[in-house]
Amino acid sequence: MTLAELAARIGARVYTPGGGAAVDVGRVWAGDRISDLLNEAVDNVLLVSNLASTHLIRVAELMDVPGICLVAGREPDADMLSAARAHGTLLMSSPYGLFETCGRLYQCLSAEAPTVR
Amino acid sequence: MTTVVYQIEGGDFEHGGEASRRLKEQLKRLGADPAVVRRAMIAAYEAEMNVVIHAERGELRASLQNGQLDIEVSDTGPGIPDIAAALREGFSTASARARELGFGAGMGLPNIRRNSDEFAIESTVGQGTRVRFSIRLRPQTLYGTGRHGLTIEADHCRRALRCVHACPTHAVRVLGRRPEILDYLCIDCTACIAVCPTGTLTTRGTRATLPVGEEAVVVVPAALLVQFGSGIAPAQVRAALAALLGGGAAADARVWVLEAWEAALRAGVRRYAETAAALPVISPACPAVVNLIETRYPALIPHVAPLAPAVDAVRAALAGQRAVFVVTCPSQRTALLGDAAAGPPPVDVLLPAAVQAALAPHLHADSGQLAVSATAPPPPDADLLRVTGLPHVLHLFDEIEGRRVRDVRVVEPWACAEGCFGSPLLREEPCLARHRWETAPLPADGAARAVPRGRPLAPRPGLRLDTDMGKAIQKLARIDTLRRELPGADCGECGAPTCAALAEDIVLGRAAAGACVRQRSQEKAP
Incomplete structure (x- = not known):
């Protein structure tokens, strides 16, 4: 499932579409520690985090991460928005908390899993 | 360091x-x-x-x-x-x-x-x-693993330098008296062959004549069957070819028309596109375009349908029979011969000119009227965007890469104008050739099918300046400096397509330090 589809399915608001909208999401990783996110960052991961800071975009930039999802309706500030725009990261924000956002993402991706291409 | x-x-x-x-x-x-x-x-x-x-x-x-x-x-x-x-x-x-x-x-x-x-x-x-x-570090090999099917007849070269500018990936240099191809950049298309006025850049067959009297399948492109003038339909050419090969039902069954496998591939790509994640789906019909994607558009690799070009599907269908393929470009030649590990069946390639010469005496324009098909023409491919000719393919790929193409499901790109009908190895005007085929096509071969791609696509490694990364850094710095010193006119007179390419050539020892023609003339001026 592409990042853009995932965003629509879980009802997240997309702030910057970036270049990653059509990336097929291979996995989702949620966390609030930069070190953890850094270790799990690959080029088809969607990172989910409470951290609404430019460092999240920096991680995306260094590790070629296509998309980032903030939670609990958190709005990115101007710095984060301009960083995401500059680097072409898809930045979205889910209205649900970390737990529920992950649950919804899991449902979307596991429903898709049997049709392996 | x-x-x-x-x-x-x-x-x-x-x-x-x-x-x-x-x-x-x-x-x-x-x-x-x-x-x-x-x-x-x-x-x-x-x-x-x-x-x-x-x-x-x-x-x-x-x-x-x-x-x-x-x-x-x-x-x-x-x-x-x-x-x-x-x-x-x-x-x-x-x-x-x-x-x-x-x-x-x-x-x-x-x-x-x-x-x-x-x-x-x-x-x-x-x-x-x-x-x-x-x-x-695990540096990759210095020059990647590119291979191509072009031949350089060095004696013919007059340094017209058209090839240098025509190459879509800047793979051609004429730094000395003869052109050189940078293997890791060459996509095996026909751009340089098409513009070369002296026939220096061309491709070769592995044999020069049709397998008359031999037990071998002859695979011909549709484009070859429309090269004999306005009065001669593809069916006539095919019949003449079968007669030349020995006649009778056996010889007739040994003439295969590649177009049938291309139609099967098209159907396979359409089926794949119904469930594909990355749209538009790009058809792998033209091997040169697939090479282009691996070389210049790695981001589009997920868009390419996981099927093999038609020549590969024909090869798979041969099931041990010997075959002679009439090829229209070096990329088909490479697709057929390049994979040495694939082993038998033994496959030969033959250039269209040899077949045209052999058939011409048997086909006369006044021998009949063009048999326009009585059946209704096939429905237009409304769901499929066919883009032909490299300038258009490059432009469209830029658009797809920029995610500005959202209203197309399947793209069928071809390096030559009008696909293989526009091969520079053929003479007839490409649009006319395609029209002749489309108004009198041969019935499809029921045995034709699409086959999965054998090798997964991967971004082609580009130039490695040096296997030692420290030396590579030094070279990079020298290239940057040199590029700033060159005029930046990209005139191509030195034999490199751009000043940046010349800077790289000089640092890598391919070109002499004083190769820039403009710099030399400025130094001479008072």
Whole structure:
């Protein structure tokens, strides 16, 4: 499932579409520690985090991460928005908390899993 | 040996990570293995943020030599009283502010150690800390693994230099008396063949005549069957070919028309597009275009349907029979002959000119009227965008890469104008040739089918300036300097397509230092 589809399915608001909208999401990783996110960052991961800071975009930039999802309706500030725009990261924000956002993402991706291409 | 040094300001969270970002750019420019870049970035970013979080100021120093990336991050700051404790996962002395931002998990140093091949740390309380780590590089081969089916008849070259400008990937140089092809850039299309006025750039068959009296299948492109003038339909040409091969039902069954397999591939691509994730789906019909994607548009690789070009499908259907393929471009030749590991069946390639010469005496324009098909023409391919000719293909790929093509499900790109009908190895006007085929096509062959691609597509490794990354950095710097000194007119008179390409050629020893024609004439002027 592409990042853009995932965003629509879980009802997240997309702030910057970036270049990653059509990336097929291979996995989702949620966390609030930069070190953890850094270790799990690959080029088809969607990172989910409470951290609404430019460092999240920096991680995306260094590790070629296509998309980032903030939670609990958190709005990115101007710095984060301009960083995401500059680097072409898809930045979205889910209205649900970390737990529920992950649950919804899991449902979307596991429903898709049997049709392996 | 070359070293890059980046300054890091303690407490400057806003710019934290900037040094790592710049290091990443350098590594990518040098063509470092993505896996190495990944490990380097995790370690470098952790080390850089340690300076931002804990120290007053510091620097990140990176050098590449002997196949190894050495990074040293040193700072002036409080130092670490208990290094053993600091290396334990979860141990942290970071400020509340840093923790708020997601740092201070006590994973920084362990992360650096895990992602490097050598690791050392020393610290003096009240003075500062120095972390050194190394990552071994796995540089790819110097010139990649490109191969092509072009032939250079060097004696014919008059340095018209049209090839230099025509090549879509800047793979041609005429630095001396004869053209050279840079294998790692060549996509095996026909752009240089089409513009060469002297026949210097061409391709060769593995045999010169039709297999008359031999037990061999002859595979012909539709384009070959429409090369004999306005009065002669494809069916007549096919019949004449069968007669030449010996006549009778056996010979007739040995003439296969490639178009049937192309139609089967088209159907297969359409089926794939119904469930494909990355739209538009790009048909792998033209091997040269597939090479182009691997070389210049790696981002489009997920868009390419996982099927093989038609010649591969025919090869699979031969089931041990010998075959002679009449090819219309070097990329078909490479697709058929290039894979030495594939083994039998033995396949020969023959150029269209040989077949045309053999058939011409048997086909006369006044021998009949063009038999326009009585059946209704097939429905237009409304769901399929056929784009032909490299300038248009390049432009469309730019559009797809920029995600500006959302209203197309399937793209069928061809390097030559009107697909294989526009091969420079054929004479007839491409649009006319296609029209002749479409108004009198041969019935489809029921045996034709699409087959899966044997080899997964992968970005083609570009130029490696040097297998030693330290030397590669030096060369890169020299290329940059040289490029600024050249006029930037991209006139191509030297035999390289652009001034940037010439700078690279000079540093790599392909061209002489004084190769620029304009620089020479300026020096002579008073």
